[in-house]
Amino acid sequence: MENQNENYIKLRNINKFFGEYKASDDVSFDIKKGRLVALLGPSGSGKTTILRMIAGLETADSGDIYIGGKLVNDVEASKRGIGFVFQNYALFRYKTVYDNIAFGLKVNKWEKEKIKARVEELIELVGLKGLEKRYPNQLSGGQRQRVAFARALAPNPAVLLLDEPFAAIDAKVRQELRSWLREMIDKVGITSIFVTHDQEEAIEVADEIIITNMGRVEQIGSPQEIYRNPRTAFAAEFMGQPTKIGQINQLKGFKQLADSTHAILRPENVAVTKLSEPVKYSSSVEGGIIERILFRGKEIELTVRVNGNVLKGTRQIEAVPVEKGEKVNVCVFRAFTYEDAGLVRPVWNANIEAEESVVI
CATH class of the missing domain: 2.40.50.140 (Nucleic acid-binding proteins)
Incomplete structure (x- = not known):
């Protein structure tokens, strides 16, 4: 049996500059296998930069990133075993639900029968049965986000990263999708990190919260711990x-x-x-x-x-x-x-x- 207490993702002393702006300032933290973790902070706090560096979409100026015990600093994004869900869905407009989900599998040259079985499994998992032939513009925002989620999971990634996954969705649907995401992560058991500026979202969905501020990690802990026992003035003021x-x-x-x-x-x-x-x-x-x-x-x-x-x-x-x-x-x-x-x-x-x- 896999050790659920294993620190699956590790960041050590990560620094990242964009010109003179320091987006990550000596960032270090661990994430245990199978956990759903929220990177929570205001705009410009560095949370999305951290996510993109883990994904390999940005490169740290210094420091080390480990995934599954392997140093991945020089590993290209496509070989890190990561699924990424973007804020704006990033679906292919002229591909159906089925083909959007199947896209990564075709690129990786999966056999046709295995692609069909995997896509059907995911469509059932995310609750889109009967919508396989629809195009993105024929779907609601919540349905498009489910397609993006399924597409990210299709190649069986080791890690799932979500960048403000509900930001483009109206309030009522966003509330429903929070519960849905929590349920899906529990079913799949994948180590996941999602970026949000919404404290209620982080408290409701995450196993653990990492609060970021001005490129630094302010506090790490369970939602209850961070809310009831903030360690810094920023953490206390940001919550509630x-x-x-x-x-x-x-x-x-x-x-x-x-x-x-x-x-x-x-x-x-x-x-x-x-x-x-x-x-x-x-x-x-x-x-x-x-x-x-x-x-x-x-x-x-x-x-x-x-x-x-x-x-x-x-x-x-x-x-x-x-x-x-x-x-x-x-x-x-x-x-x-x-x-x-x-x-x-x-x-x-x-x-x-x-x-x-x-x-x-």
Whole structure:
């Protein structure tokens, strides 16, 4: 049995320049066999450059890339055993679904009967049965992406790379395809990396997330680990819908911290209640004024001004509504604090900790 704990893809001290711009800055990480990993970061953070270097479509200026224990720096892209799904599908407009999927197999001179069997297997796998003779312009965006996925899998690659695979698809279909991709990767068992700037997509789909920023790796970990325990200010601010304040010691329960301590606050750690409602932790309550109300489906997100600071908090959809301009009570349970170095640590409200042990 293959060892699922094996580090199948390894990057060591990868550097890449485009002119004077450093797209990859001493990038190192490992990816275990059979895992689905998200490269997550904003535009220009270097995530697509990393993907293209693994694929052999770009060459690192220094550092080493290993796939399956083999150094592939000088191995051409076509011989790395990689399937690549592009953001814009890159399908052949004048080829049918069947011929698009079969293209790589024909190039590799597979026997006709084996090509037919493999294409039919993949069409069944990706749910396109009955659409074999259609052309790309006769398919929906989601169907075209499934064809691109099947075509990438056709030659039985060892690694699957996906560059913003759902970016060109509308929101509802994108949501459906996330679940579909997770299911397909589990069925096929292929080591996969996908690039995205969408944190919800990464959290929902990936086994592991690699956060990139300005060509560097900020943090690596499971979605739960990165969301609940970010290590840097960038990672804390990039995940969720947080707000940032300059002096956390202006808020009750954080007075013990230094004036130089900055903080990032997640909405779920900021409770907003009406003045008429009971409060559990009176020693930690601040007065605030509602500045904005945003319906997010499962909950209400509120922008509240407290002691000159603008915070975001949440309120349950079933709760008594609040109005813009209304005075409310605000309690901050937890914050991610940091100094100028950028490393963060979670800090609980000291007043609450003194009253009882609280788990959010």
